[in-house]
Amino acid sequence: MSCFNDSKNSENVNPIGLWGKNPWPEIRNKRINTLLPKALKNANVDCWIVICRENNNDPLAEHIGGENAGGTAVFLFYNDSKGFHSLVFSPSGEATALDELDIHHKVIPVDRAVSAVAMAAEFVKNQQFDTIAINSSTGNSMADGLSFTQRKNLEELLGSEAKKLVSSDELVYEWLSIKIPEEVEILTKAAELTAAWQIEAYQQIVPGVSTDADIAKFLKKKMTAYGVTDGWAPDQNPNVNSGPDRGHSHPTNKIIMPGDVIQIDFGIKLYNRWVSDIQRFAYVLKEGEKVAPKDIQFYWESSKAGNRAALAAMKPGVKGVQVDSAQRVLMNAAKSEFVMWSTGHPVGYVAHDIGPNLGGSQASHVRPASEKKLKEGMTFAFDGFHAWKRKDGTIKTISVEEIAVVTKDGARYLIPPQEELILIPTKK
16 A cells, blocks of 8 residues: 555645655564564674663664653664564653553663663673674764763673674664665655656756756755655755766756756655655757757767666675676776766665665775675665766766666666656757
């Protein structure tokens, strides 16, 4: 069943009526109870300790139900001979409400005069865990929420058991990189809206009058009308660019002119949780033109072919660097200028989410994330590239960016990809 009530009219939209009840509580419960036990096993972790608190909370608090922590609360997730367990030591002032949410198997109230960390440490010491994961990581900010003082206190309370502490880096990677079907459905809706609004934005362009910033403002109004938020930094979303490459940047007051190739890089966030990241490209016809010039059409077809090659390479067990290589072969054959960007990246809770990086095949060294293998349920935003030198010596890149989900035996686009370069007529 769909989570959405569709509306084709963006004016006077009631966001609550459009989106309905936020599905995150149910999705979170399912993720904890179906994906987390597997993630613990895959990461070779027996127990995971997450400490939550008010005002300076762990970045994973909302993923485990700790977002409302006042006093310090300790969340334990572990596998044993009886199965998977989630146990919380919570200050008594928040314990009742947390228990009523029915997220965790057991919530133990902790009196004000007692330390929840001390109680959790005593529990852990009475188990026979070999590895205990904590949120301290040098490479994953989502797995680095434990402060220095929190860690020092925990180690003192665990005593000799502290030698069993390991980083939760791999555990968090295994858990967050996979999206369940309900999340893929939401990401699909986000992708549909993102692409449709970009097409509509292109229809607003008056060559010689409209600026890149004008088109960005149009998309901002669509977001407000539909009650969605930015997929990434608001100042750089959307990035509308009818000139040479600017990378990740804000739209400028450049006037859109005949002969321009226009890029819109745009993402929205639904339920303040799930993010899209899609690009759409257009060409502004010069007076007398009915189709794009042969060179522009070649650049478009080349970049589109690279995107399709990347999708074909995606399947469980394939490394991210191999996906990057699949489309780089075509780039080299088409004599594209060098593009420094990776072919793709995970997308989901943020635009650049946790998971394998689809890059590295032409870098001086391969990033560890590019050596990671794709798994069923991972979602990626990825490009097909073609870059060329303009007459003034600057570089322009077409980067056909779509979103796909890895399936059991391959990958599929969430929405139909852009097949044709959008043509914008120039009126006399």
